[in-house]
């Protein structure tokens with residue numbers, strides 16, 4: 001069975017032999033993520049495994065599987081009708097769970113920034129990123145004098 005056909009069957013809920021590996025998944029054994037990054041033309045890996053050393057892959061895979069709930073929250077974007085619906089879902093979820101991750105007013109407008117922060121949060125929770133990402137806020141441009149254009 002071709003990789004694409006197997007993927008189609010999985011998407012339709014049809015049974016796929018367990019020993020068959022979904023070619024769209026990250027190359028790291030047991031990783032629940034899709035491969036999205038190929039370094040130097042190698043196999044596709046997820047954002048968590050791609051830059052890690054192979055001796056850390058098992059730990060990362062374990063942590064990703066423990067964080068399936070966050071992966072599901074991120075993937076819920078594909079089940080929502082719009083970015084707005086997904087950000088509302090994320091807002092409700094984080095309101096009950098972790099105030100620091102409630103999307104800011106800016107993230108509710110720029111929903112891609114909210115998605116970026118959720119991906120980063122996943123990397124933080126599995127130990128790939130040491131610090132939690134702060135919300136991406138629009139840059140404040142301060143008025144200043146420029147030669148020849150002095151402020152009144």
Ligand SMILES: [Zn+2]
Nearest residue numbers: 026031046049
């Ligand atoms: Zn992976």
